[in-house]
Amino acid sequence: MDYIPTTPEQRDHMLRTIGVDSVEELFADIPETLRLKRRLDLPQGMTEAELLRHMRELAGKNRHLDELVCFAGGGAYDHIVPAAVRTVISRSEFYTSYTPYQAEITQGVLQTIFEYQTLICQLTGMDVANASLYDGASAAAEGMIITCAHTGRSRVLVAETCHPEYRQVVETYLRHQGIAVDTVPAREGVIDLEALDERLENDVAGLLVQHPNFFGHLEPVREAGETVHAAGGLFVVSVDPISLGLLAPPGSYGADVAVGEGQSLGNHLSFGGPYLGFLAVREELVRRIPGRIVGETVDAQGRRGYVLTLQTREQHIRRERATSNICTNQALNALAASAYLALIGKEGLQEVARLSFQKAHYLASRLEESSKVRRPWQQPYFKEFVIETDLPATELQSRLVQEGFVAGPAFSQVGLAPETALIVCATEARTKREIDRFVEAVTHATGR
Amino acid sequence: MFEATPLLFESGAPGRKGFAFPPCDVPETSIHEAIPPEFLREEPAPLPELSELEVIRHYVRLSRKNYAVDVGIYPLGSCTMKYNPKVNEEAADLPGFKRLHPYQPEETVQGALELMYHLERFLCEIAGLDRASLQPSAGAHGELLGLMLIKAYHASRGEEGRDEILIPDSAHGTNPASAAMCGYKVVEIPSDERGGMDVKEVKRRVGPKTAGLMLTNPNTLGLFDENIAAIAQAVHDAGGLLYYDGANANAILGISRPGDMGFDIVHFNLHKTFSTPHGGGGPGAGPIAVTKELAPFLPAPTVERRPDGSFYLERHRPQAVGRIRSFYGNFGVLVRAYAYIRAHGPEGLRRVSEHAVLHANYLMRRLAPYFDLPYDRHCKHEFVLSGKRQKQRGVRTTDIAKRLLDYGIHAPTIYFPLIVDEAIMIEPTETEPLEALDAFAEAMIQIAQEVERDPETVKSAPHRTPVGRLDEARAARRPVLRWRPPAEDTAATQER
Amino acid sequence: MVPEELRYTKEHEWLRLEGSNLARVGITHYAQSELGDVVYVDLPEPGDRVKAGGSFAVVESVKAVSDIYSPVDGRIVEVNKDLENRPELINEDPYGQGWIALIEMDDPRAFEEQLTAAEYREHIGEA
Incomplete structure (x- = not known):
């Protein structure tokens, strides 16, 4: 089964227009020694019905959460x-679109991202959010990179009570940039503030705390934030967005960067992905933000519209000096998160x-x-x-x-x-x- | 048809809801006794308040202002905007895939692990390499992981001093950005007059500092680098490794394999080559395949098979570089790519590349009389025109792109690669019918004629879109990056 | 658009001699037109040391980023704070209100070593 519409007659017409006799000729510049002389060793193709049967069989080997x-x-x-989330993300005008490079014909995606950024700010109490990152863990890593870029320091602290996989991701990302990652040990299932104090010197760019933490506990975020600020570092908090229906938002207790995993907002579990990482900062850090950001503007007639903006931070322009290498993010998952928040509301x-x-x-x-x-x-x-x-x-x-x-x-x-x-x-x-x-x-x- | 759509925040009414949660059926704990007051939110988050119908109308209306593959040809170069088969959506939507928690016991996710195990092997066969990691969530994420592997490999041999990555001047911006993110210095290699990497220059620049070279092949000009064997040899002789940016792999499926060309690491963009939907900017997936020598450094966990045929996650990987994300990758995307490969099989995948290349060459020949073609040779799955001729009439490539929108067609990638003046990079893909290719060609030709006859119409385009050309300078000079309530907005403006 | 009284660099900066050892620096008309609409300027701090050939400011347009290289060794005396809110001044008045920084030169002779208007015109192909 393939999805190629070209008939043999049309192929011949194209070959004549090109001025060659066969498709083979178009590959003549690939040296003979580099050509694959056999078929790929893959299972034979299938029709749609056969494929679905096979996929159901594979899915049937799992015990899913309608069963367990x-x-x-x-x-x-x-x-x-909510059922309506699926209706929104199933609009193929959204899901078969790409990054809105041509703003005038992708106002739909652009406005939804602008709304997503606003919703994340409303949730977290921060000033500015980006269009999404891969997941909560990589968002935490990007958040810590912001602290280093902003302070010019090259050591960060991570609370031991953060999700172990997040700690590993932060460590992996930062180690490769020559940044030292130290762990602040736990005491009674939360960050040990005395140990934090001991580890804080004036070379610390930032501190990462997860709140509620991996064990589910609330962290002494106010004290932790004040302590790291006193040493001239930035405070990064990873939050569960659902908890913000009850708990004080990061913007209210001095977080400089708020990050988190957005899966809970209308995204299925899907064995770990695709999810979305959110990242929001205080105004002052806006030019350190990684990835896409959408901004409001007007057209020649003064009509409101939205565009990708502050793009000089990004890899396609700044190349090796970009704030991050991220390009494709998790737009459709962010759309699900927005639709979810719009549906459930305040x-x-x-x-x-x-x-x-x-x-x-x-x-x-x-x-x-x-x-x-x-x-x-x-x-x-x-x-x-x-x-x-x-x-x-x-x-x-x-x-x-x-x-x-x-x-x-x-x-x-x-x-x-x-x-x-x-x-x-x-x-x-x-x-x-x-x-x-x-x-x-x-x-x-x-x-x- | 295209009236402005109010923002979510400008719609609805206080007290309105679009969803009802079940009532509380358990004995309640006092929140104020369980949680000290300083942790609690004082004011509820100021989220919008809308009914379900309002939310649905909002998004359906917005969707009608959005171009997509399901609407028309989307010839964005290096993005491979091919058709996204619907059966793959149905497969990913099965509860047996969608409703799985990442920490479920292994015996309850055997189907998911089996799928990942086989997808890894399929990608390795297509790449001509030995093992893969499905963890990266996008191409750039794969690049970052691949570079980390290069670092780990050299470190394991006591060669930490290798801190340079060679990258051609035609490369995607993610290549140098990923190298920098991995702590490498970037050495830029110029292209030669045939559009390939300058081999002499590669030989001159490799040495004991070389960690590796990143290359897209076919490159961003859509041209196969014929000297790849010599380049690989030069890099390997100097002790470096080769990284293949798979953004353009749609040209070579079953025809030539990066591993056979000498590459040590390959990433594939499953959202390009293997048809998973681009989602308006993600999710994607960027698995990397590597040689045996690099396999020990792949991140944990990997999926392995026991002698009894059952599958498990191997978490103990002492040489691994470390994690680059939580859990196991964008699993839902992996399901779709797996389905795509199974539907096509070996012949189907080869047909994909043959037709991607056929369609691109056909369009290139149709357009060559009207636009500058800086590298006039058979292209692979995409080609690059230059708007130089039109620039002399005062019309820039961006104007041509905007004018295309008036013809109901998404513009190609523009101003990339950087080495072509006023670049127009076109990738039609194998799934576009001849009629769509012709309609695109006709539109481009008409615009070329308009440039001669009536350049002002082109320069002020678009004219028939929901909004006219948007003021990007204004957006960047005075960034408005979120909605604020009118009162707050005034206050914020006055502060400035 | 290459004023006679100024000196220039190959990187498209201009210099105006003020007093005996101060140089006011900006980017040329040609540079701003190549960049397009300037949207942001990353300015140095007064007091910063600058080295000839070293980057001391960054000018951004919508889709390009350009380093501004110091033509001379010296110290930043003053920066054009107006650019923070009105980066478009660089497009509107590159040789006037769009200036970027005032530099105290370690050696005033450095001014004379820069390109003359005629040399710069030749450099940008307008000779």
């Missing part, structure tokens, strides 16, 4: 996706946050009834928390699957210890009945 009930978290969450965001908080706290109180389940820390948390049992967490996960539940990540899945610990999470999508059954399943699994 999701109590997993750790940076990817099973929040409800009140809906408070509701989804409140419901997630309530379900998670009910789940915790029920789990605490079991003598086999321990919660290692008693910090304020939002929608997920850590539990420990006597079982290796991966074993507990497998037993829970047999009872129809997914929980995690197990600490061992993200390189943390102890192996008996894992994250559990409850969003607004969980019902009381599901929570009660899950608690029974945990009790059953740990009691065996």
Whole structure:
């Protein structure tokens, strides 16, 4: 099956226009020794019906979350996706378009990005947002790069309580630019402020804190921010956008850069991607922002319109001196996030946050009834928390699957210890009945 | 038809909702007892308040002001705006793919891992290389990872001093930007008179400082670099590695393989070559394939198969460069690309490239009498014209591009590559029918004639679009990057 | 558009001698027309040291970025703050209100070493 419309007659017509006898001739400049003399070793092509059968078969080897009930978290969450989000992102005028290089005929995408930037600012309380980055982890890395570019310093601090994969991404990105990344250890499941103080010298460009952190706990963000500011560094916070229906926005406690994973905003879990990273900054840092930004302007008749702007920051113009190498980002996921926020609105965001908080706290109180389940820390948390049992967490996960539940990540899945610990999470999508059954399943699994 | 669409923030009414969450069915905890007050939000986020119908109308109206592949020919050079088969959308939408949590136990995601395992092998076969990482989310992300691998490789041999990356002057901007992001110095290599990389210059510039060379082949002029074997030899002899920017891979599927040309690392843009939708600027995916020697440095986790046929994520990779994103990559994009490769098979993929090249050469010949063609030889999947002749009449390439919009056609890539004056870079792709190619050619020819007859019409274009030519200088001089409520807006203006 | 009384560089900067050792510097009419609409100027700080041939400011148009190289060794005395809010002055009045910086030259003889108007005209092919 292919999608090539050219008939043999049309091919011959084209060849005559070109002035060659065969398609082969068009490849004459590829040296003989570099040509593939055989067919690619790939499975034979399929028709649409055969392909769909095959894809269904593969998908059928997975146990998806309409079958298993999701109590997993750790940076990817099973929040409800309103049906209308799918209608919006299924408009092929949006999804088969590209980066809006010709503004006059891509006002649709441009206006949606402008609205997305505004929505992210409204959520985070920051001044300016970009058009999206790959995911929450790379957004954190780009945020830390901003702190180095702005301060001219080349050492950053990352709280140990950040998502381990985010820490790895930040470390990988920054190490290659010759920037040292030091970890601020945790104490009782949150950043150790004394240890932060000890590590802060006047060579620190910025500090990254995740709030709520990987363990679900709220972090002392005000104190952490003040401490890093006093040393002349910038404060970068990675936030769960849903939590901002309840929690103070980063702009209110002195964050210079707010980043985060936008998956929870109307994007399906999709085994880890595509998601979107958001990044927003204080006005002063606007020229340090990586990636696309849309701005408002007018045409010759004074009509309002939108264009890609401040492009001299970007790779296609500044090349090796660009703020980042990013080009293609996650526009369609950002569109889903915008549609989601527009649908749920001002009140809906408070509701989804409140419901997630309530379900998670009910789940915790029920789990605490079991003598086999321990919660290692008693910090304020939002929608997920850590539990420990006597079982290796991966074993507990497998037993829970047999009872129809997914929980995690197990600490061992993200390189943390102890192996008996894992994250559990409850969003607004969980019902009381599901929570009660899950608690029974945990009790059953740990009691065996 | 094209009345202005108010912003979300200018629509709706206080108290309106477009979605209802279920009521709380669990005993409630007091938020104020559980969370100290300093953590709580004082004012709700000032989000818009609209009904579902208002939201849908808003976006449907905006979508009608948007050009897309499903609307018409989209000949953006180096972007490969081919048709996005709908069956791939349906496949990615299956709950068995869409409704998977990344931390589900491995036994519950065997189908997803199997798909990734095979996609990796397909891409390696197409590239002529040994192992791949599906983690990069876009071409530039793949470049960054590839360069990190080059660094790790040299470091493992005690050759940390190699800190230069050679890049041709015709390269995509992401190449030097990625090199800089990886801490490399960029050495720019000029093109020769045939549009290829100047081999003499490569030989002169390689040495003990050379970490590697990045090249697109066919290059951004749409020309196959015939000297690639000699270039590869020179770089390898000097101890460097070769990176293949796969942005233009649509020209070579099943015809020639980067690994056979001597490249050590290849990225593919799945959203270009393998038809996954561009999404208005993403998501894409930029997997990289590498040689055996570089495989140990690929990031964790990789997908592996046990002797019993089951699949697992290998997280223990002691030599890996580190992660470049969370989880495993843009999985939903990988599903679509996998489906595309399975639908086409080996013959289908070869036909793709043959027709991409046929269509580009046909258009090039049709347009050559009317525009300057700086490199007059058979092109591959794209070609570059110059608007030099039209510039003499006071019409710039940007004017030609804007005039095309009046003909209902998306403009090609313009002012790139940088080495061609007033460049117009055209990539028609294999999925465009002859009628669409001809309509594009006719529009370009008419514009060339308008430039002679009535240059003012071209210079003031577009005339038939939802908005006229937008003032980009104003947008950049006084950036308005978000909406603000009218009162706040006035205050902000006065502050300035 | 190449005033006689000024001196020039091959990188399209102009210099005006003021007093015995001050040089006012900007970009030429030719440079601004090649760049197109200037949208942003990244200015140095007064007091900064500059070296001949070293970049001391950046001028951006919508789609291009151009380094401004100091023609002389010296120290920045003053920068044109008006450009922060009105970068378009560089297009509108490149030799007047669009000046970029005033530099105190370490050695005033450096002024005389720059291109004359006639030499610059030849350089840009307007001779």
